[in-house]
Amino acid sequence: MSERDARIICLELNGTPVTMTVEPRETLADALRRHHGTRGVRLGCEHGACGACTVLLDGSSARSCLLFAVQTDGSRVDTAEGLAESNPVYQRLVRVLSESNAFQCGFCATGMLVTATELLNAEPCPDEACIRDRLAGNLCRCTGYQSIVAGVARAAVQPAESEVSS
Amino acid sequence: MKAAAFGYVRAESLEHALTELAVSGTVALAGGQSLVPLMARRQARPERVCDLNRLPELTRIDFGSEQITFGAMVRQAHLQEDSDVARALPIAPQAMQTLGFVATRHRGTIGGSLCFADPCAELPALAVLLEARVVLHRLGGVRELPADEFLIEPYRSALLPGELLTAVIIPRSTADRWGAVKLRVAQGRPIGAQTKWRAGPAGEISDPRVVLFDRDRPPRRLTGCEALLTGRQPGLELFRNAVTDSADSLPAGHRGDLARAAVVRALLRSVEVLNVRA
Numbered sequence: 001m002s003e004r005d006a007r008i009i010c011l012e013l014n015g016t017p018v019t020m021t022v023e024p025r026e027t028l029a030d031a032l033r034r035h036h037g038t039r040g041v042r043l044g045c046e047h048g049a050c051g052a053c054t055v056l057l058d059g060s061s062a063r064s065c066l067l068f069a070v071q072t073d074g075s076r077v078d079t080a081e082g083l084a085e086s087n088p089v090y091q092r093l094v095r096v097l098s099e100s101n102a103f104q105c106g107f108c109a110t111g112m113l114v115t116a117t118e119l120l121n122a123e124p125c126p127d128e129a130c131i132r133d134r135l136a137g138n139l140c141r142c143t144g145y146q147s148i149v150a151g152v153a154r155a156a157v158q159p160a161e162s163e164v165s166s
Numbered sequence: 167m168k169a170a171a172f173g174y175v176r177a178e179s180l181e182h183a184l185t186e187l188a189v190s191g192t193v194a195l196a197g198g199q200s201l202v203p204l205m206a207r208r209q210a211r212p213e214r215v216c217d218l219n220r221l222p223e224l225t226r227i228d229f230g231s232e233q234i235t236f237g238a239m240v241r242q243a244h245l246q247e248d249s250d251v252a253r254a255l256p257i258a259p260q261a262m263q264t265l266g267f268v269a270t271r272h273r274g275t276i277g278g279s280l281c282f283a284d285p286c287a288e289l290p291a292l293a294v295l296l297e298a299r300v301v302l303h304r305l306g307g308v309r310e311l312p313a314d315e316f317l318i319e320p321y322r323s324a325l326l327p328g329e330l331l332t333a334v335i336i337p338r339s340t341a342d343r344w345g346a347v348k349l350r351v352a353q354g355r356p357i358g359a360q361t362k363w364r365a366g367p368a369g370e371i372s373d374p375r376v377v378l379f380d381r382d383r384p385p386r387r388l389t390g391c392e393a394l395l396t397g398r399q400p401g402l403e404l405f406r407n408a409v410t411d412s413a414d415s416l417p418a419g420h421r422g423d424l425a426r427a428a429v430v431r432a433l434l435r436s437v438e439v440l441n442v443r444a
Contacts, residue, residue, distance in 0.1 A: 003173025003214060024174035024215070025205075026167050046168055047203040054269055060243070061269040066202040070174050071195075071217055115269065137267025 009073035013038075014082025022069040029053040031069035032079065040080030040110040044139070051138035054111040055079050061118045080110035083117055090117040093155045102151035104142035112138045116152045125156055169205040173214040180223055180332065184305045186216040188328045194218055196239060196278030199270045224277070224332060229254060236334045238277025242289070246271060255296070255336070257344035257362060260435070261288045264348040264358070277331045280313070283384065285320040286356050288348060291385035293317075293334065295360045295377040301333040302326075310335070317384035340364050341373070343400075345436030349428050355381050357417075357424045359432040363395070371395045376432070378425055380417055390414040391429065405433040 001007070006023045013036060020035045029046075032038045032055075044050035046065045053064045056078040064077075083090035093113050103109045112135060119126060119134045126134070131152050132145075140148060175192075177183035186192055191213030195201060204210035218224060224239035227250070234254055245251055246262035265288045266274060279289035280300060293300070293313035300316045302309050302325065313334075316324050325331060341362035348358035363374035374395045379385040390412030398404050409429045416422045 003175060004171050023167070023171070025169040025171050027169075027202075027206075030167055047206040048199060048270065049203075051267070051269065057272075060272040062273055063199075063269050065206070066198050066270075066273065068169075068174070068198075068202070068215075070176075071198075071219060118268075133263070134268055137269050 007070065009070060011072050011074065012076040014078055015086065020069065024068060024070050026069050027065050028055070028057075028067040028069045028072055028077070029064035032064065032077070038079045038081050040084075042107055042110055044107065049139070050108070050111075051115065052108055052111040054114045054138065056083075056114060056118065061115055078114075080114055083114065087117060089120045090114075093117060093120070093152065096155035097148070097151040100147065100151045100154060102143070102147045103140075108138055108140045112140070112148055116155070119152075120156055126153075128153060131156075168208070169202075170208055170211040172205075172212050174217065175214060176217045176219075177221055180221060180303070180330075183216055183218060183221065183330060184303055184328075186214070187330055188305045189214065190327070192216050194281075194330055196281075197241065197270075197274040198278075199266060199274040200278065200282045200284070218330075227251070230338075232338055234336045234338065236276050236336070238331050238333055239275050240277075242266070242271040242274045242276070242279070243268070245276070254338075257292070257295075257346050257360065260344065261292050261346035261360060264288060264346075264350070264356075276334055280316070280334065281323055281325055281331050283317050283319075283321050283323045285384055286354070286358070286379060286381055288346070288358065288360075288379075290317050291358065291360050291377050291379040292346075293336075294385045294387065295362060295375055296336045296339065299335045300331050301335065302329045303332045304329045314384070314386070319384060320381065341375075343371075343436040345432040345434070347428050347432040347435060349424055349431075351424055357381075357421060357428050359425070359428040361429075361432045361436050363436065366397075368399075370397055370399055372397070376429060378414075378416070378429060380421065380425060382417065388412060388414040388429065395433075400433070400437050402430070402434065405430045408433075 006021050010019050022031050032041050042052035044052035048066045055064045175186050193212040195215045195217045224237040226237045228235040245258045298313040299310045341364050343363050346360045350356045357380045360377045364372045366372040374392045376388045376391045391408045394408040409426045416425045
């Protein structure tokens with residue numbers, strides 16, 4: 001096999017083991033969308049500037065357009081789709097930001113939500129400066145950020161979804 | 167897919183990495199936060215890429231009594247968040263706050279940032295401030311260079327073909343005042359300053375170091391400014407005078423004003439944040 005040839009990689013995508021055949025130059029973002037239809041991985045700039053393609057790689061946020069899929073063989077990857085299914089913090093963020101009309105067009109939403117989920121998992125009650133710092137790597141071209149930052153702050157002080165639902 | 171086709175090899179050991187990097191046309195892939203954007207824009211079209219991300223021997227930190235040795239693949243996020251690093255080098259978390267963003271710091275590495283040699287970036291400046299030495303391995307050999315000799319010019323280091331930066335050695339410092347600032351004043355062309363000094367018996371500034379980073383040259387010490395600070399009581403007026411009256415060559419015009427502002431703010435931060443070394 002040539003070093004340039006496509007190869008088979010295995011990873012745990014949103015809790016499920018999956019395999020993909022990828023060329024070395026294929027980014028993780030492209031591979032996830034092409035093979036697994038995870039459209040929550042948005043492709044904005046495709047060179048690391050906008051943050052729309054943010055995923056959790058082995059639990060830490062990373063830009064999936066700056067990772068080659070071959071690099072993630074054997075890793076755990078969580079996208080907006082998986083977090084929406086199973087992560088109470090993500091679910092609470094979606095509910096609160098939706099109720100408060102935090103987003104307009106919504107293109108940046110999944111990247112923002114993945115980043116905010118990581119923040120609130122580590123730091124349940126961040127102050128506004130901390131929220132702004134953590135979201136600084138995610139661009140939004142509609143809102144001017146105020147509504148997103150305010151929404152994350154509101155989600156931060158509410159009780160967890162699991163505590164209020166039956 | 168935006169990058170041109172390339173051959174991919176994952177290094178399984180340091181020896182393996184050095185063997186692969188000895189093959190002409192092979193580049194090392196560390197955190198990928200600078201190289202991969204270049205590849206996406208096809209400003210870089212390497213024949214082969216050797217991935218260093220599964221080499222545990224390059225992620226260690228050794229806290230020695232005389233020096234601290236950072237493996238080249240230590241992530242920027244680790245420098246920002248690790249409590250042992252913060253105790254030994256209080257300036258590290260300060261400086262990392264402005265380097266990229268949380269998701270890029272999770273991937274970006276010390277060694278990658280030094281080899282990329284962006285003149286407007288924090289880590290090359292920090293290496294100069296802390297008088298770091300870099301360890302450069304090649305197949306069958308190793309050499310060490312001081313950071314300021316390694317950083318030759320913007321985006322160019324002294325790394326030779328086939329060499330790999332494996333570690334960064336930072337001597338223990340007696341400094342107990344630290345300040346790092348970056349002014350995000352222009353897209354991709356920020357300007358910043360870092361400082362360290364020790365408070366003498368009467369609170370006076372002792373053994374100061376001031377480093378400026380800007381677009382046209384590698385990060386450099388402002389020795390004239392350091393001389394004017396030495397032995398004096400810290401304060402805004404002194405800081406302003408030291409950077410205005412010094413003989414150091416600063417950028418012309420507006421960027422010169424920004425450089426002076428960055429130095430004054432870094433010095434102010436060093437007295438505001440009393441991050442005394444444990």
